[in-house]
Amino acid sequence: MQVPLYDEVHGLALDIVNASARGDEEEGAIAYAQLKELCENNDGCDNDHPLQWEALGDFSHDHVEAIAAYDKGLRCAQRLGLLEYIASIKLAMAESYSEVGNSAEAFVLANDAMADAEHAAESELQAAIKDFLNEHGNT
Template sequence: MHKAQFGEVESIKKPPHYEAIHQLALDIVNAPNKQQEWVAYNQIKEICDKFAGTPLDHPFQWETLADFTYQKPEVALSYYFKALELAMLLELEDYLASINFAIAENYLEKADKAQALYFANTALTFVEQAADDELQLDINELILAANSLP
């Protein structure tokens, strides 16, 4: 996968499939039962799989899929790494910050101090460039939590 095949994606304000993914995320959050939650989740996964490796592939959809893969942390982590790869390829600093933070959270939950700190510090580097004060505060709190691990 090469940046050239994606064109000038940086100039796009909303990622491809933003509206659909956003609505599906809301559907998951507001689902009255697990079956409807599962249907919306699978639709997000279908979009991710269908557009993987195409100009319409974007870290937003993979990060969202990972966010809702909370019952399978290892699978979620694989989706976050896919999102991270795309964000690096497309040089999307906001996504690099949030994805690295999500990965750090995943490692913190596993009590993997070294990995949690590595990804949190990487997220901190990108969040400072993106100027997202709220995310920066969350990252700093995660770093404190990780540092308190043995």
């Protein structure tokens, strides 16, 4: 990933978080729209990276929009062979499905995420996935 893309995604994420902390919905919506535009502009280009899509999904207020962003990020991560992102996005998708009461889909995604995280030798991510599975009664 190119540093300018990371910096731009990180900056927009901070803008969204800071706006939320201040209760400034308008500023948060502007930063979210900028993040969404960045993702759409990079979609399928050399700058396309799962980080931007995962961030977009994380800040989406709508489950359907979040899953759509995560799905694009997952396909991008798979295309680039980035196992850590594959696992992280699957965990984020599992969390989103869990929030809307679809525990069966959440369980499948979380277990898939664990398998990917184990292949990526990503112990912190593995711990987060185990925590998710333990919290949701599936071990």
